[in-house]
Amino acid sequence: MGSVALAEELLLLAYDNESGRASGSHIGLDLGMVAAVLVELALAGRIAYVGGSLVVTKADPTGEPIEDEVLGRMAADSPHTPDSWLQRLRHGLRDRVLADLCARNIICDVDETTADGFIHLHRYPTIDPSVEADVRERLRRALIGDDQLDERTAALATLVAAVRMEPALGLSGAEAATAHEQLRKISDHAGFTGTVSMEESSIRPSVALVVAVLVKAIQTALGNARA
Numbered sequence: 001m002g003s004v005a006l007a008e009e010l011l012l013l014a015y016d017n018e019s020g021r022a023s024g025s026h027i028g029l030d031l032g033m034v035a036a037v038l039v040e041l042a043l044a045g046r047i048a049y050v051g052g053s054l055v056v057t058k059a060d061p062t063g064e065p066i067e068d069e070v071l072g073r074m075a076a077d078s079p080h081t082p083d084s085w086l087q088r089l090r091h092g093l094r095d096r097v098l099a100d101l102c103a104r105n106i107i108c109d110v111d112e113t114t115a116d117g118f119i120h121l122h123r124y125p126t127i128d129p130s131v132e133a134d135v136r137e138r139l140r141r142a143l144i145g146d147d148q149l150d151e152r153t154a155a156l157a158t159l160v161a162a163v164r165m166e167p168a169l170g171l172s173g174a175e176a177a178t179a180h181e182q183l184r185k186i187s188d189h190a191g192f193t194g195t196v197s198m199e200e201s202s203i204r205p206s207v208a209l210v211v212a213v214l215v216k217a218i219q220t221a222l223g224n225a226r227a
Contacts, residue, residue, distance in 0.1 A: 006036035020123030053079035
């Protein structure tokens, strides 16, 4: 099984392997997945943050279908702020990500729509747990202080913290709070949040800037976290 996209990694973390149902904030996950796609495009050198907007700098396909669909939409539109792109792109993205994971036999679609057709219910239990296991192992290493994190793992850790997905890691209470702080430290070190300058960032400045503005947009959309 090949690697999966950041958006798919977030979704796998959010969905229970057995019940196939999502936990946590639905809008938070949707915004996080949009941000993840945009981060991948920044990593691939396709978009940049210029003059307050996210703009397409190179329209060549990446070879990843979901990313290329989003890239095509952005290239055909005028530049917009990160906040605007998060809202414009989130509708329908979850269904697209679920369909891709089903097609790759990582999860399956269990249709529980009622006989009268009035209530549409779908569950997405896991078929191949190895993919999510790899994602969790990368985050585990990040949480214990692995200082050799690549850009994608640092971005994933940042998005997990921004979307407040620590409970999806099986953590609660003090453990969740401790994990959140560690994820924030990773984000700060990468230059995604905090006061680290782009020159000091461990991540390419162009990518760090895109992630930073997306994280801020997510936090604005979700409001203050509960104490």
